[in-house]
Amino acid sequence: QSVLTQPPSVSGAPGQRVTISCTGSRSNIGAGYDVHWYQQLPGTAPKLLIYANTYRPSGVPDRFSASKSGTSASLVITGLQAEDEADYYCQSSDSSLSGSVFGGGTKLTVL
């Protein structure tokens, strides 16, 4: 069981919008720690997709956006493209564990 909870899978047709949730607790997201999101394409290392809850690193399309509220965070992908098919992970810090924690990951399928 991961400390942060994500849906195992989501899917959408090209051009559609999908949302991936990340639910934590008062010792991590709810404690005010930032949430970061990673994209892992098949067979590759993870890549930072969103940092500090809402910010996109240079080069990440604005089709990717994210938010945080209370003990949860969400990643939204609009205008789905085939190349978006990947695993997505949320990550935060946890005061009770004195380290970082990841969500279990969500596999996005573009239909």
Added chain:
Amino acid sequence: EVQLVESGGSVVQPGGSLRLSCAASGFTFRSHWMTWVRQAPGKGLEWVANIKPDGTQKNYVGSVKGRFTISRDNAKNSLYLQMNSLRAGDTAVYYCARDNPGGFDLWGQGTLVTVSS
């Protein structure tokens, strides 16, 4: 080029030891926290350990405490993970990553550790 390159992964028997290395280049290594993250076959990401820029503070996930040791040599721009008393459950691809307040913003390609008899 800004990059991280891991090495040292191999097949090891249960109870054995292994030392992973991560060579950093293209950035000021000594200024950054560094992290190890692992991914078991077909599973999700798991944070393993991190280390302060000067090496004076180290944090570990509970399942590796007392068995794994993270260290660094800033003169060699290198990060290490000494893994002892290895178990089948430690089988994974191990990634090193640059650990910034804004997330793990630079990753290596990973090195595979297989614990099997």
